[in-house]
Amino acid sequence: MTQLINSWAFWAFLAALFAALTAIFAKVGVENINADYATFLRTLVVILSLGIILYFTGQFQPLDQLSGKSLLFLILSGLATGASWLCYFRALKLGNASQVAPVDKLSVVLVALIGVFLLGEHLSGPAWTGVGLIAAGSLLVALG
Structure with a gap:
């Protein structure tokens, strides 16, 4: 079991599974709401969930322990994630999940x-x- 939990393939498969659920849940959730506002609400859930996980596992790190390069690229990654989510939710609002997800x-x-x-x-x-x-x-x- 430890070998499975330490396997990149295990976590990549779970990422794919949750990404699939994300598309289905988001398609239903965005039906009667503005796509940008839906993205905002989703983001709040992600932040709250991760905050709880970090708190209970003691994984918070002071920002001053990160290198400038790490911080810069994490900020860029966050901006790219936000842009991706905004575009994804807009696409789901306008199209079928079965079409949007494969293009994504x-x-x-x-x-x-x-x-x-x-x-x-x-x-x-x-x-x-x-x-x-x-x-x-x-x-x-x-x-x-």
Whole structure:
């Protein structure tokens, strides 16, 4: 069990599961509300939930213990997350969850490309094939 809990694949699968639930719950929740306000309410829930987890697990860290680089990139990540959520909720308000979610998952393709070209990561031939299939699959589901 410890090996499973320490596995990146376990946590990545849970992230995918919760992302799927996010799309379904958000689609129903945004039905009769402004998409930006829905994003705001969702964000409050995330902040409250994480605050409770950090409090009860004793994981708070003073900000002055973070490097400037870490802080800068966490701020940029937060801004990107906020922008992503705003766009995602707007898309869910306007479209079907079964179309919006696959297009959103094109982020997987973008992460692979950015990882290779900006972070110097390497993908094998089969991995590139997988990236291409994710792109094609996302588009086929969204547009089909």
